[in-house]
Amino acid sequence: MARVATGLGVRELAEAANVSTQTISRFERGEELKPATLAAIRAALETAGVEFIPENGGGAGVRLRKGGEGR
Template sequence: MTQKELAAAANVGSQTLADFERGARTPHPNNLSAIRSALEAAGVEFIPENGGGAGVRLSKRAS
């Protein structure tokens, strides 16, 4: 998924997403939630902290 595709799927500005990816700013909570929802809809699973650190993986349904 490109930045442009993710920004469109999350309904956030491309610059907001680009700035977030390079660490220039943290999105507003509603934008962060929309980005997470768009990634989850695309098959990304967020793994909580479990002693080894938080992470992500593709869900089996996305394969």
Template sequence: MARAATGLGVRDLARLASVSPDTIARLERGEELRAATVEAIQAALEAAGVDFIPENGGGVGVRLKR
């Protein structure tokens, strides 16, 4: 959802996070990745304007920064 909200393609996000496009695909399929890899992808999405929302009764989520 976060990638789609930014309009980034799989290859774009992979380049920004310094991972392979296959790694992005694995993440989106729900496969388990190393914590450092997930952190790199999250940092790239945050730099692209995504805000990660912690669980607040309605579950975790994302939104675009203002």
């Protein structure tokens, strides 16, 4: 959801996170990834303007930073 909201394609996110496109696909399928890989993907999404919302009774989520994308 976060990748689509930013307008990033799989290749673009993979490049920004310095991981393979297969890794992004595995992530989006919900497969387990190494913590360092998850951190790299999260950092790339945050750079693109995504804010991660912690669990607050309604579940964890994401949103775009106010003012649009960070790219």
